[in-house]
Amino acid sequence: MLDPNARASHAEAAALRARGPAVLVELPGGVLAWSITRHDIIQALTSDPRVSRDFRRHWPGLTELPDGWPLASVALQQSLANTYGAEHRRSRARVAPSFAPRRVESMRPRIQATADRLVDALAAVPPGESVDVRQALSLPLTMTVICDLLGVPDVLRAGLGAAIDAILDTAIDAAEAIVRQGELQERLVELLKYKQDHPGADLTSDLLIPAAAAEEESSEQQLVDSLFLMLGAGYETSVNLITSVLSELLTHPEQATRLRAGVVDWTDVIEETLRHEGPVMYLPLRYAIDDIELGEGVLIRRGDPIIIAFAAAGRDPAIHPDAPDTFDPTRTDKAHLAFGYGPHFCLGAHLARLETRIAVTTLFDRLPHLALAHPEQPPPPIPSLMVNGPTHLDIIPTPATPG
């Protein structure tokens, strides 16, 4: 069984990778799925038309799921992420222009202004005092960016963020999962009603609501789940990328020195973090729509669920034979699949890279002497099979004695 607390997810993935191209694992709720941890097999299966994300059409096991399945909110989400083939291409084409490089670039001034405001607050922390940079910078920055894009009013933001955080914990029991899923549904319906009553110049009003109205079979649940996809994908991931970049640099001061000396640049640091600590570990689920032979005696049968470990690809020794577990922004090949591969490749990759770069450069430029508050105590990882990142990262923005 995969550890639902994800206490050592990279070590777990390495052990699975060594066992074969696909290994049957037990997920929370007793669901069996083929875990894929090798870079080449992830590429092959994410671009193979015999593999679908559409649980309604291609998962016979759907009818046997237990009540309160902790992965349900993501795996059974009725959004474009869980569609297949032509239906997926149509839905994706509608929203893709909003995430194109030029459109994302136009968000830069607002992202920078938000980062400046948050870093100003960090600069005002008295010398020697510590603060959790995840809560003080990564989270409010990414939440502000995605909520501005979707037109989420200020009063609803904190509640939505907490409900989405809660749903990603994969170590909870069925009763707790039902409570958390209900809470998320309530928050999302509240948001949808608000947007229907108060349309604005935003992605929800311009695109999501009209697109759903145009689709004959579209239901309120599909609209709610599309909001969840955008909010969840846009915020839970970038929060972890920003926090992990900071964690990597502060736990590897020699790399921070190389960065200041110009030996490596911010792109090297961010891409190496994506390779080494990809923010998305497993994303449930995919389904074989035909029998698939993977070699080494492994046969995935039609209808079997497949779960891809995106963050494991970057540490595959087959493509990174030289110290794959070491954070080293100077390595020339930083290949990773942190944003996925194939038709479902992350729509928000430009946005995630931009907001991360703005967050970390603004912080390091303004507070060059910042340090970890507890260098001897690495923070625990988030208890989730899905997202990968530290639960908190306590820093001292201005050490009493800089240096």
Ligand code: HEM
């Ligand atoms: C560091 C930040 C991010 C990471 C690591 C990340 C990772 C991923 C991955 C691995 C997938 C592929 C899922 C699959 O094939 O099963 C994906 C899809 C997606 N991402 Fe991101 N993401 C990030 C940021 C964002 C942002 C900021 C948005 C903006 C809303 C976003 C929106 C999406 C959407 C809508 C999809 C579904 C695309 C589809 O199914 O066609 N992501 N992301």
